[in-house]
Amino acid sequence: MMYHATEPCEPSQATDALESDQKSTLTLQEKVFSKLLQEETNMYCFDCGWPDPTHVSINHGIFLCINCATGLHVEHYPIEVSYIKSIADDSFNYL
Numbered sequence: 001m002m003y004h005a006t007e008p009c010e011p012s013q014a015t016d017a018l019e020s021d022q023k024s025t026l027t028l029q030e031k032v033f034s035k036l037l038q039e040e041t042n043m044y045c046f047d048c049g050w051p052d053p054t055h056v057s058i059n060h061g062i063f064l065c066i067n068c069a070t071g072l073h074v075e076h077y078p079i080e081v082s083y084i085k086s087i088a089d090d091s092f093n094y095l
């Protein structure tokens, strides 16, 4: 029997793919940041341009490298000006 090239995949294959997604061990926080860090504007520190930022300024909505986050924002700005959290080490609440 010949199958046309545009036929959908077998239902069992689609189910397997969906189940493997659901079995992901990533936490919600990891999934959210993974998605956000895929945005080109989030791939670099907002202040210095260093790749792979590890911190965020909550009230500014920006990603920062550890040097800018701890060396500049935490040291020189009060929390009302820049509220810094680590992507990996701090927990975030979602509303």
Ligand SMILES: [Zn+2]
Binding pocket: 045, 046, 047, 048, 049, 050, 064, 065, 066, 067, 068, 069
């Ligand atoms: Zn930086």
